[in-house]
Amino acid sequence: MSSRRLSRRLGFLSTVLLVAVTGLLAMVAFVGVRSILLQERSASALRQAHVGAALVSNNVLTGAGNLPALLAQINSSSNTVSQALVFGTWESVTSLHPDESIPLPVRERTLAGHVTSLTTTWKGHSLVAVGIPLSAISGSYFLLDNLDALNHELRNIAGVIALGWLVVTLGGIVLMRRQLASALIPLERASAVVRAVAHGDTSQRIAPTSSSREIDSLAKNFNAMVDSLVTQMQRDAHFASDVSHELRSPLTSLTASADRLAARRDRLDEDSAHLVDSLQRDVATFSGLVTDLLELAQIDRGVEHLVLDEVNIHELMDRCVTLISRRDGVSLPEVVHVGDPAATCVVDRRRFERVLSNLVGNAVKYAGGVSALHVEIDDKSARLSVADLGPGIADEDRERIFDRFYRGQSAFNRGDTTGTGLGLALVRAHVIALRGTVTVQRHSPQGSIFTLVLPREGTVH
Numbered sequence: 001m002s003s004r005r006l007s008r009r010l011g012f013l014s015t016v017l018l019v020a021v022t023g024l025l026a027m028v029a030f031v032g033v034r035s036i037l038l039q040e041r042s043a044s045a046l047r048q049a050h051v052g053a054a055l056v057s058n059n060v061l062t063g064a065g066n067l068p069a070l071l072a073q074i075n076s077s078s079n080t081v082s083q084a085l086v087f088g089t090w091e092s093v094t095s096l097h098p099d100e101s102i103p104l105p106v107r108e109r110t111l112a113g114h115v116t117s118l119t120t121t122w123k124g125h126s127l128v129a130v131g132i133p134l135s136a137i138s139g140s141y142f143l144l145d146n147l148d149a150l151n152h153e154l155r156n157i158a159g160v161i162a163l164g165w166l167v168v169t170l171g172g173i174v175l176m177r178r179q180l181a182s183a184l185i186p187l188e189r190a191s192a193v194v195r196a197v198a199h200g201d202t203s204q205r206i207a208p209t210s211s212s213r214e215i216d217s218l219a220k221n222f223n224a225m226v227d228s229l230v231t232q233m234q235r236d237a238h239f240a241s242d243v244s245h246e247l248r249s250p251l252t253s254l255t256a257s258a259d260r261l262a263a264r265r266d267r268l269d270e271d272s273a274h275l276v277d278s279l280q281r282d283v284a285t286f287s288g289l290v291t292d293l294l295e296l297a298q299i300d301r302g303v304e305h306l307v308l309d310e311v312n313i314h315e316l317m318d319r320c321v322t323l324i325s326r327r328d329g330v331s332l333p334e335v336v337h338v339g340d341p342a343a344t345c346v347v348d349r350r351r352f353e354r355v356l357s358n359l360v361g362n363a364v365k366y367a368g369g370v371s372a373l374h375v376e377i378d379d380k381s382a383r384l385s386v387a388d389l390g391p392g393i394a395d396e397d398r399e400r401i402f403d404r405f406y407r408g409q410s411a412f413n414r415g416d417t418t419g420t421g422l423g424l425a426l427v428r429a430h431v432i433a434l435r436g437t438v439t440v441q442r443h444s445p446q447g448s449i450f451t452l453v454l455p456r457e458g459t460v461h
């Protein structure tokens with residue numbers, strides 16, 4: 001999974017987690033505050049009811065009289081309504097009948113002799129209803145505490161908690177994303193280096209991060225592995241270079257002998273003439289193989305130095321196309337130029353010509369010729385493409401054709417034995433040395449399109 005996708009997935013998961021956890025905390029906070037306030041209110045109503053019941057009892061027993069005035073006095077200090085049943089008569093300061101103002105379960109339990117307290121909704125109002133039996137005066141005392149104002153306050157508290165939750169969650173998401181992005185930067189850099197090395201650029205190493213010991217240890221091991229790979233490749237390259245070098249002079253003699261034999265072809269019988277043709281072809285293939293191997297080995301050893309020049313890439317492309325066309329006797333389409341005609345790029349002319357020559361040679365060999373040539377330049381890079389209308393390259397071959405000695409389906413279909421499978425490997429090695437990339441795509445309506453992207457950085461504008 002790419003680090004960008006990993007970052008997106010981690011970001012999504014942690015956002016969901018953060019929203020869920022903070023949402024849960026906000027809910028727990030609200031439920032806690034609500035239950036504390038309700039419990040307190042209900043305990044206070046019960047305390048107040050006991051005091052009211054004692055006052056009513058005392059009033060009746062001492063014959064002080066004017067019970068409604070006493071009840072009104074009790075009510076005036078709070079949100080409460082008191083009613084008393086004294087010797088079978090209801091005393092109340094409200095015009096409502098007790099059937100309407102006192103919830104039925106509270107009335108029934110109190111009249112049955114139990115102290116009752118109930119938080120309920122009655123006739124559209126939220127209230128605490130308390131009933132105290134008054135056995136001394138064969139009556140009961142009821143207190144109704146209206147909770148509407150408290151509920152209104154609770155709604156305000158819920159609003160404040162929700163706002164706090166929103167602010168905390170949004171802030172958390174922003175902070176978390178930043179943290180995640182900065183934690184993933186070293187990972188992204190490391191994965192870019194791994195990609196570059198996998199594409200053949202063995203000069204890249206993962207830099208230590210100082211922020212994560214795990215990534216540093218991974219980087220150390222990876223760098224050590226690339227170092228030993230480079231050492232091994234250089235040893236192999238030395239060997240290949242020595243072998244190719246040693247083979248050059250016997251090959252030159254062999255080529256000369258084959259050419260001499262071919263010159264006397266008319267004097268040979270038919271079988272011998274065929275043998276000479278085949279020998280000449282094989283010697284030419286072998287000679288091409290040794291030349292390519294030597295060039296690759298020198299690139300691997302780093303002895304093939306870059307000769308960099310700042311050139312007008314449009315002009316260079318035109319010049320190379322003319323040269324290849326004349327030298328190899330192939331007809332090539334006119335180059336299509338896009339972007340600033342005076343734009344320059346820093347390249348090695350010889351390697352550039354070699355790359356183009358190999359791509360054109362392949363288009364001629366496998367696709368019946370080049371159908372289009374493009375140069376497109378912008379501020380950052382030069383993009384060059386060679387297109388053909390040939391059989392195209394199978395999906396599974398598209399990456400592998402740049403590997404050494406890999407010969408794709410097209411060579412197999414043609415029964416071609418003259419190739420070596422090193423042409424595109426050389427293209428890739430040269431392009432990497434120029435810090436560029438080379439890719440191949442399916443070309444519409446048919447065929448292939450090879451695209452080189454060369455960076456323009458280092459260019460003097």
Ligand code: ADP
Pocket residue numbers: 362363366367388390391392393401406407408409410411412418419420421422423424425448
């Ligand atoms: P070679 O040509 O010696 O086989 P290359 O490295 O140049 O080696 O090419 C590798 C393979 O890529 C070829 O064998 C061929 O199958 C395929 N190939 C290259 N260019 C083209 C093309 N323009 N159209 C179709 N196939 C191609």
